[in-house]
Amino acid sequence: MALDPFSDDAPRLVPTSHEIGQDLSSLSLFELEERMTVLRQEIMRLEQAHAEKKRTQAAADAFFKS
Numbered sequence: 001m002a003l004d005p006f007s008d009d010a011p012r013l014v015p016t017s018h019e020i021g022q023d024l025s026s027l028s029l030f031e032l033e034e035r036m037t038v039l040r041q042e043i044m045r046l047e048q049a050h051a052e053k054k055r056t057q058a059a060a061d062a063f064f065k066s
Contacts, residue, residue, distance in 0.1 A: 018035050027035070 018039060024032065
């Protein structure tokens with residue numbers, strides 16, 4: 001039996017990563033929670049990188065001002 005690409009029974013392709021602005025209507029509650037967890041972890045990683053860059057910038061500013 002061949003799969004009809006226009007059938008509602010066709011397997012659903014679930015993206016493995018999140019894209020900003022993507023349609024969320026096809027995601028389950030579990031998938032939404034999983035994405036929120038991943039995005040929160042990414043925000044924490046970005047905040048840490050930002051803080052480190054600010055420390056580096058402050059050290060460079062202090063060095064070159066003296």
